[in-house]
Amino acid sequence: MTRNIPDVQILSFEANPNLLPAINALYAHNGLSDRNTVRNNAVVAGKDAPEAIDFYVRSNFLGSRIFAENNEPETQMVQVGTVQYETLRKDFPHNVLMMDIEGAELDFLRAADLSDVDLVIIELHRKVYHRPGMQECKRAFADQGFILDEVHSKRSVFTYKKQNRIDAE
Incomplete structure (x- = not known):
């Protein structure tokens, strides 16, 4: 970059x-x-x-x-x-956040204020979080105005953009 x-x-x-x-x-x-x-x-x-x-x-x-x-x-x-x-x-x-914090992502998302961030690229470990944890991660992003960018998300690496940012593109 x-x-x-x-x-x-x-x-x-x-x-x-x-x-x-x-x-x-x-x-x-x-x-x-x-x-x-x-x-x-x-x-x-x-x-x-x-x-x-x-x-x-x-x-x-x-x-x-x-x-x-x-x-x-x-x-x-x-x-x-x-x-x-x-x-x-x-x-x-900053307005971009890339996260690969080896299983601590959910704890971070539960408490972090991402209001200044437009884009998050995050590795989420399904074996660590299982279905309930993965759903909670999705909710944490949605609660802060992010939606999943499916085009740029692959396997365990997910890209989330602020809703208004995608609407403007």
Whole structure:
């Protein structure tokens, strides 16, 4: 996105501390370090959100997540500081949100004010949420004026746009 959209700034949050060197090296390799930033935090929403979370790092980074599963000997638990979404909204105004927070999306959606956001791209894990959780995610988006963009949604990655934005297109 940074290469194709002039003046865009990207702020990313990655809970797995082992990935930060590779992410920063990729930004540097592509000459994007001045407009892309990554922080080793987890974004949370709600008054009761914790100041830190447990994050379970697996040897295969694709399996790292915020919850442990039984019989995972290759998992290392690390504490990750959190950033309140309300603070983030003020410090880094944005209208697009991309989320892949490994099973914590629903907790985030229950409490986050997305009134300034026009577009959300989110990975939702059906095996984590099952049918009731997936329906609650849909309701959370609908309650904030979003509708599913079926054309740009594939498998477990969903695109939600503000209703008035789709009507204007």
